[in-house]
Amino acid sequence: MKNNLRIxxxxxxxxxxxxxxxxxxxxxxxxxxxxxxxxxxxxxxxKIAKVFGKPVEEIFELEDSD
Structure with a gap:
């Protein structure tokens, strides 16, 4: 799973x-x-998604290998 948390x-x-x-x-x-x-x-x-006011899918993304 990859994420955009740092961004x-x-x-x-x-x-x-x-x-x-x-x-x-x-x-x-x-x-x-x-x-x-x-x-x-x-x-x-x-909880993380709520802090940024975004859906979980905008922060965390499944990769093909997941």
């Missing part, structure tokens, strides 16, 4: 730490999601 953060001008605080996870969790080393749960993906 969305840049548009909204928030840091990994800011986003982590908003959704109650560690900054390291945000870093691992952005680095495609961790696939977030449905609940976490929904």
């Amino acid at each position: 969305e953060r840049a548009i909204k001008n928030i840091t990994q730490a800011d986003l982590a605080e908003l959704i109650k996870v560690s900054r390291q969790t945000i870093n691992t999601i952005e680095s495609n080393r961790y696939v977030p749960s449905a609940v976490l993906a929904l």
Whole structure:
């Protein structure tokens, strides 16, 4: 699964730490999601999408290999 999380953060001008605080996870969790080393749960993906005011599908995208 790939994501546009880093881009969305840049548009909204928030840091990994800011986003982590908003959704109650560690900054390291945000870093691992952005680095495609961790696939977030449905609940976490929904929380992230809510912060950016976008549907989950605009932030996270399945790849052919998923």
